[in-house]
Amino acid sequence: MSSAAFVIIAIFTLAAALAAATLQKLMHAALSFAVALVGLAAFFFLLGAEFVGLALVFIYIGAVAVLIVFTILLTRRDVGKNRGFNWAGVLIALAVFGGLTWSILKTQSLSILAPHIRALTVKRIGEALMTGYVWPLQCVGVLLTAALIGALILVMEEKR
Amino acid sequence: MSKPIDQVFINAKQWLLSWLAGSPAWVIQVTSILINIFMLLGVFLTLFALISVLERKILARMQNRYGPNRVGPFGLFQPIADGIKMLIKEDIVPARADKLVHFLAPVLLAAVAILTLGVIPYGRNMTPFAIDGGILFFFAVGSATELAVFMAGWASNNKFSMLGAMRAIAQMFSYELPLIITVLPVVMVVGSLMPDRIVAAQAEYTFGIVPRWFVFTPWGFTAFILFFVSGLVESNRTPFDVPEGESEIVAGHMTEYSGFKYATFFMAEYLGMFAVSGLAVTLFLGGWHAPVRLLEIVPSYVWFFLKLSALLFVYIWLRGTLPRTRIDQMMNIAWKFMLPMAFTCFIAAAVWHYTGRGLRGWLWSLFVIVIVYSALSIVLDTRRKFAPRVYRFAE
Numbered sequence: 235m236s237s238a239a240f241v242i243i244a245i246f247t248l249a250a251a252l253a254a255a256t257l258q259k260l261m262h263a264a265l266s267f268a269v270a271l272v273g274l275a276a277f278f279f280l281l282g283a284e285f286v287g288l289a290l291v292f293i294y295i296g297a298v299a300v301l302i303v304f305t306i307l308l309t310r311r312d313v314g315k316n317r318g319f320n321w322a323g324v325l326i327a328l329a330v331f332g333g334l335t336w337s338i339l340k341t342q343s344l345s346i347l348a349p350h351i352r353a354l355t356v357k358r359i360g361e362a363l364m365t366g367y368v369w370p371l372q373c374v375g376v377l378l379t380a381a382l383i384g385a386l387i388l389v390m391e392e393k394r
Numbered sequence: 395m396s397k398p399i400d401q402v403f404i405n406a407k408q409w410l411l412s413w414l415a416g417s418p419a420w421v422i423q424v425t426s427i428l429i430n431i432f433m434l435l436g437v438f439l440t441l442f443a444l445i446s447v448l449e450r451k452i453l454a455r456m457q458n459r460y461g462p463n464r465v466g467p468f469g470l471f472q473p474i475a476d477g478i479k480m481l482i483k484e485d486i487v488p489a490r491a492d493k494l495v496h497f498l499a500p501v502l503l504a505a506v507a508i509l510t511l512g513v514i515p516y517g518r519n520m521t522p523f524a525i526d527g528g529i530l531f532f533f534a535v536g537s538a539t540e541l542a543v544f545m546a547g548w549a550s551n552n553k554f555s556m557l558g559a560m561r562a563i564a565q566m567f568s569y570e571l572p573l574i575i576t577v578l579p580v581v582m583v584v585g586s587l588m589p590d591r592i593v594a595a596q597a598e599y600t601f602g603i604v605p606r607w608f609v610f611t612p613w614g615f616t617a618f619i620l621f622f623v624s625g626l627v628e629s630n631r632t633p634f635d636v637p638e639g640e641s642e643i644v645a646g647h648m649t650e651y652s653g654f655k656y657a658t659f660f661m662a663e664y665l666g667m668f669a670v671s672g673l674a675v676t677l678f679l680g681g682w683h684a685p686v687r688l689l690e691i692v693p694s695y696v697w698f699f700l701k702l703s704a705l706l707f708v709y710i711w712l713r714g715t716l717p718r719t720r721i722d723q724m725m726n727i728a729w730k731f732m733l734p735m736a737f738t739c740f741i742a743a744a745v746w747h748y749t750g751r752g753l754r755g756w757l758w759s760l761f762v763i764v765i766v767y768s769a770l771s772i773v774l775d776t777r778r779k780f781a782p783r784v785y786r787f788a789e
Contacts, residue, residue, distance in 0.1 A: 284526055291537070291538070292530070296534065296537025296540065300540050300544065304544075357585075
């Protein structure tokens, strides 16, 4: 059953990603990108990594997709304009894809059969974050707080 | 404890599934999920129909008039008449609208609302979709609401729709923060993101009388109030229904929708309200547990829906009582008052936990909350009660 689910989700994700890359209207592309992210989250669910999947939905659909959509809305005057096919983009995408494939194929871990690992529960992630990775977590927290304060300063009303 | 009545729905489902005893495992699995989904839809769409007529009745009672009383006994068949009316109305799509996105927006909104309903425990062993990170699922899926509202506003290609969507998204983003942070103390105290565990943690009674619901602790009470207000904003209800305004921006992001699409928006709003209230019941009001040990004979789902109805009544009551707020007032209170108070709940819960969860912890956490509340009241008091109004225009 899980292999059937894998194929269905894979087709769904790839179709959405293809739509995101090829659709004429920028807004449609951004929305299909969000759909592709839902597909990715579904993969994480299928692999038993609930937390990662939920975090993906939370951050990418709830925040990043909305951010992208608003950026398009507020910066482009001619959202509907046809810009023709972007060959440079294809080149860059192919280069990134090639680089990633090359580095993945070079790793040793592909030939090793994955050992049977315990399901990644929220509890284990929490314990890891609060013990071994507490400093990185705190640093990220400080960085995000700084970003929040920076955003507040940017929008602050200037006194005249 | 009357086990058979309490578990009647579970047993009915098992009985239905026993018909499929010989079939492969995945058939049974899929059927079980489908039964859950249909039950969820059946119960909550009925509740939606019921609440929509009850709301009009209660509002009418508050305004000293009759309300709907023509269709059926006491006007109870009004939702059926409304539904038929909505279905046979012409579905108008603006010529310059983005047809596909315009169509998908209400669908996505309703789907999100229904999905969030899935993780709430409605009774003993009655969680339709019991996953480890249930609370996280609720907020993760719920965060797609903003995208749906944006789609509705953008695809309509209308300035009122776009402005309404902007307002809706601004208020949803601002209040999502207090909404999530007020959940954190409960998650921290229970040590689990699973709604069933949170309900189980509120099962016992202090001194055999007072139920151990989190709303009876100082931090829980404060968090409950904050959560309820944020939930009110998230579901765009009066007094926070700023995205809609007949005199300013027509119906906000729903301006260009008519017929059944408009009804779908309406339905999604109510389902979202049920979901937030259901989560409030689960987190702070003890879920499906009875308030008194003697009353545990009453089935668990009855208690859940009684608490849910009580919260829904407060929603309607507020709508009948309060005027609407201005958007800048809303944003001010979100960032200057609600957010610090939400963090205070977090700290007070930690204090409560480390001072032994007893009477001492109770008093210490009360102390923390009172201190911060009074400090915030002094700081935020502008002492400008009746200043001349300053008009500000967009520059």
